[in-house]
Amino acid sequence: MNLALSDEQVFLREAARGALSRFKTVEAAREALDSDQSALPDLWPMATEAGWPGLLIDDAHGGAGLDVFDAMLVLGECGRVLAGVPLLGHLPATAILGSASAGGDLLAPLASGEKRAAYLPAEPPGEIESGWTCDPARGLARAELPTVGADGTVSGHVAFVPDAPGADVLVGVGLEDGSPVGFAVESGAAGLEVEDVMRYDATRRLGHVTLSATPATVLDASADDLASAWYLAQALIAAESIGSVETALDVSVAYAKERHTFGRAIGSYQAVKHSLTEVLRQLDNGRSLLYYAGWARNGSPGEFPLAASAARSVSSRALDYAARAMISVHGGIGATWEHDAPLYFRRAQLSRRLLGGSSGATDRVAGELLAGASA
Amino acid sequence: MDLDDTPDQAAYRAQVRAWLDQNKGSAPVLQGEGALTDEDEIVAARRAWQGKLAEAGLAGVTWPKEFGGQGLGPIEQVICNQEIARAKVPGILDAIGVGMLGPTIIAHGADEQKTRYLGAMLHGDEVWCQLFSEPAAGSDLAAVQTRARRQDDGTWRLSGQKVWTTNAQFASYGLLLARTDADVPKHKGMTMFIVPMDAEGVTVRGLRQISGEAEFNEVFFDDVALDDGAVVGGVGNGWGTALTTLMYERVTIGLGGEGMGYNSTRFAGAIAGDEAARRDPEVRHQLGEIASELLAVRFTGYRTLTALQKGQIPGPEAGLAKVTIVNGAIRAGDLIADVLGPDALDEDSDWAYMISFLPGLKSAGGTEEILRNTVGERVLGLPPEPRLDKGIPFSELRSKEGAAA
Numbered sequence: 099m100n101l102a103l104s105d106e107q108v109f110l111r112e113a114a115r116g117a118l119s120r121f122k123t124v125e126a127a128r129e130a131l132d133s134d135q136s137a138l139p140d141l142w143p144m145a146t147e148a149g150w151p152g153l154l155i156d157d158a159h160g161g162a163g164l165d166v167f168d169a170m171l172v173l174g175e176c177g178r179v180l181a182g183v184p185l186l187g188h189l190p191a192t193a194i195l196g197s198a199s200a201g202g203d204l205l206a207p208l209a210s211g212e213k214r215a216a217y218l219p220a221e222p223p224g225e226i227e228s229g230w231t232c233d234p235a236r237g238l239a240r241a242e243l244p245t246v247g248a249d250g251t252v253s254g255h256v257a258f259v260p261d262a263p264g265a266d267v268l269v270g271v272g273l274e275d276g277s278p279v280g281f282a283v284e285s286g287a288a289g290l291e292v293e294d295v296m297r298y299d300a301t302r303r304l305g306h307v308t309l310s311a312t313p314a315t316v317l318d319a320s321a322d323d324l325a326s327a328w329y330l331a332q333a334l335i336a337a338e339s340i341g342s343v344e345t346a347l348d349v350s351v352a353y354a355k356e357r358h359t360f361g362r363a364i365g366s367y368q369a370v371k372h373s374l375t376e377v378l379r380q381l382d383n384g385r386s387l388l389y390y391a392g393w394a395r396n397g398s399p400g401e402f403p404l405a406a407s408a409a410r411s412v413s414s415r416a417l418d419y420a421a422r423a424m425i426s427v428h429g430g431i432g433a434t435w436e437h438d439a440p441l442y443f444r445r446a447q448l449s450r451r452l453l454g455g456s457s458g459a460t461d462r463v464a465g466e467l468l469a470g471a472s473a
Numbered sequence: 474m475d476l477d478d479t480p481d482q483a484a485y486r487a488q489v490r491a492w493l494d495q496n497k498g499s500a501p502v503l504q505g506e507g508a509l510t511d512e513d514e515i516v517a518a519r520r521a522w523q524g525k526l527a528e529a530g531l532a533g534v535t536w537p538k539e540f541g542g543q544g545l546g547p548i549e550q551v552i553c554n555q556e557i558a559r560a561k562v563p564g565i566l567d568a569i570g571v572g573m574l575g576p577t578i579i580a581h582g583a584d585e586q587k588t589r590y591l592g593a594m595l596h597g598d599e600v601w602c603q604l605f606s607e608p609a610a611g612s613d614l615a616a617v618q619t620r621a622r623r624q625d626d627g628t629w630r631l632s633g634q635k636v637w638t639t640n641a642q643f644a645s646y647g648l649l650l651a652r653t654d655a656d657v658p659k660h661k662g663m664t665m666f667i668v669p670m671d672a673e674g675v676t677v678r679g680l681r682q683i684s685g686e687a688e689f690n691e692v693f694f695d696d697v698a699l700d701d702g703a704v705v706g707g708v709g710n711g712w713g714t715a716l717t718t719l720m721y722e723r724v725t726i727g728l729g730g731e732g733m734g735y736n737s738t739r740f741a742g743a744i745a746g747d748e749a750a751r752r753d754p755e756v757r758h759q760l761g762e763i764a765s766e767l768l769a770v771r772f773t774g775y776r777t778l779t780a781l782q783k784g785q786i787p788g789p790e791a792g793l794a795k796v797t798i799v800n801g802a803i804r805a806g807d808l809i810a811d812v813l814g815p816d817a818l819d820e821d822s823d824w825a826y827m828i829s830f831l832p833g834l835k836s837a838g839g840t841e842e843i844l845r846n847t848v849g850e851r852v853l854g855l856p857p858e859p860r861l862d863k864g865i866p867f868s869e870l871r872s873k874e875g876a877a878a
Contacts, residue, residue: 099475099476099477099478099482099548099775099778099779099782100474100475100779100782101474101476101772101775101776101778101779102474102779102780102783104474167474225751225752226752347853351853351854351855354855355854355855355856362856362859363855363856365849365853365855365856366855366856366857366858366859367858368842368845368846368858370855371845371846371849371850371853371855372842372845372846372849374849374853374855375793375845375848375849375852375853376845378790378793378848378852378853379793379796379797382769382773382790382793382794383765383766383769383770383773383797384769386769386770386771386772386773386775386776387765387768387769387772389474389772389775389776390768390769390771390772392474393474393475393476397474397475397476404768405768407761407765408764408765408768408769411761411762411765412765412766412769415762457758459761460757460758460761460762460765461754461757461758461761462761463760463761463764463765463768464741464756464757464758464760464761464764465757467737467738467741467760467764468741468744468745468751468757468760470738470741471738471741471742471744471745472745472746
């Protein structure tokens with residue numbers, strides 16, 4: 099039994115914290131809301147220097163060959179300071195490429211950070227939805243995946259793709275005669291359009307991707323590997339959210355100790371104290387599920403869908419609760435532009451609606467357990 | 474990162490499993506076909522089984538060898554519990570004595586007390602009960618009013634009432650927290666005693682709960698005589714002694730949650746057979762939320778074990794896992810009853826007892842509110858609430874409370 103961080107993992111986390119501290123990411127998040135996303139610092143050179151683009155790429159292709167949990171540690175640090183490092187898109191894309199024979203050629207520049215990839219999120223079938231789907235541009239109904247033609251071109255739409263703007267390679271899943279196949283498309287390919295989309299949280303670069311008979315490299319990744327990329331993305335956004343919860347709790351607790359009303363620190367009132375212990379409870383549950391997901395990916399791959407979905411579900415609710423508590427503990431000022439709390443709130447609001455939404459992950463937890471119960 | 478045993482742990486597990494495989498035939502049957510039904514027979518059979526487990530070294534795993542234990546760590550205790558659960562046999566009857574009260578006596582008791590009581594406790598020859606809570610002293614345990622007065626000859630006389638006492642109806646001894654000096658602030662004037670439950674003036678009365686069963690008792694003390702050798706840990710040191718017991722209680726609760734059957738797989742199984750329910754988005758959403766949190770607690774438990782393995786003692790934050798388990802199980806009971814309908818509330822269903830048991834469990838081992846206070850103050854470092862009882866002699870508190878209201 100060992101669920102403690104190794105020395106290397108502690109070092110990775112501390113190094114990430116140190117590297118990110120050189121940038122005023124939270125201030126930038128606010129400024130970018132006022133002007134545009136070009137106000138955000140370009141964190142990719144720092145990420146490249148730290149070796150993050152190659153975290154999940156094996157060393158034969160120039161990567162670090164580390165585990166999902168290591169990548170989650172880095173995402174957690176990014177979440178703490180709302181840093182928009184485009185790893186949420188890049189890492190699952192490299193995982194798909196790494197499991198396909200044709201992906202090899204693309205990996206070396208992606209490992210070095212010379213090029214950047216983005217993952218077109220594709221949700222595997224479940225109990226209710228019997229086919230593969232992707233996020234719709236609007237509404238509750240799931241959208242259809244792009245199709246892969248006999249000539250190797252891809253056509254279709256994928257909405258709200260994290261980190262798509264500016265990516266050199268887009269890696270996704272399409273249907274070829276109804277079966278899922280992986281594909282990679284390079285920027286500038288014929289018929290490829292990436293519409294820059296900003297919604298509510300300027301730290302997230304999102305894109306609506308349209309493919310019109312776009313030439314693609316078809317990948318021989320297995321359906322399991324393609325599904326695993328979806329759950330990897332769930333685990334990464336969960337880790338990122340838990341990092342944001344940590345900051346929200348730290349800031350709220352510090353203020354509850356120093357702010358006095360009626361002659362006592364507000365943190366001494368049960369109403370405030372219990373709300374903050376509720377943040378801690380949800381944070382601790384989320385953290386435990388990050389360990390579950392990190393362990394399951396290699397330790398028990400059959401459980402990875404359950405573990406990653408549970409982590410996503412709990413982390414997302416934790417961030418929502420923590421951001422609201424952060425605002426209410428601070429009182430009126432917590433709801434103003436003067437304070438950081440609205441930035442964490444904006445992050446919470448958008449995050450829970452990306453990548454299938456956190457309620458999709460919650461439903462997936464039920465589906466996995468119900469399927470297991472009747473098996 | 475792994476969930477595997479170390480080679481030493483694997484060897485220990487194999488040894489425990491081998492003994493259980495060989496001996497589980499003689500374990501008492503408490504459920505299903507051929508189950509014992511008579512309360513006295515159940516207690517007798519479980520005491521005998523505890524004796525066998527103790528002989529084999531499967532009870533008191535963490536107790537020092539000189540008191541009949543194995544001198545092993547909490548991880549081995551957990552492995553032992555896991556194997557007992559896996560073998561589907563009952564664990565020891567006196568988990569409260571062996572898990573909490575024995576360790577308190579080991580830490581604070583006199584040598585004669587250790588020699589006299591510990592062996593009989595470990596082997597189930599004498600069952601113990603914990604006489605701490607009172608009708609007006611639960612979350613605020615230091616408000617106990619049960620009084621022990623010293624007599625001129627050095628003996629003591631005990632009067633008062635305790636409540637929520639598990640196993641009192643068949644216990645031989647109880648560890649009792651009493652007020653011995655009301656003229657000092659309340660945390661200072663208490664003393665811990667060993668009380669023979671068959672002493673004159675001790676009355677045990679079953680306390681029926683929502684389920685209709687009486688799992689707890691009220692215990693009344695009417696001028697009960699105790700000799701001076703009954704004091705544990707010194708006169709006036711009762712609070713410090715009690716804190717040791719409560720620390721062991723936390724460890725026991727923190728590691729025991731899933732053993733109660735409050736887990737995601739079992740709850741999902743209750744719903745899986747209902748086609749309409751398993752396609753209902755609201756049912757699925759509820760189940761997903763409940764199950765995610767219960768899965769989290771399983772891994773919180775593994776994190777706690779990792780910490781124990783490194784020699785760290787779990788702090789009050791382990792109590793938050795209890796909040797998650799109890800509230801998760803309450804929601805699960807509601808959901809299952811919504812799906813199954815009134816049949817879920819039938820006495821013979823798997824769920825009626827759980828649904829009845831949980832509202833009380835919410836307060837067991839400290840109410841959720843007091844637990845959140847403790848975590849907020851000790852873990853988050855938030856300032857304590859102002860108190861009206863600090864530094865005031867216990868005897869004056871009552872009038873102060875009246876004035877404040």
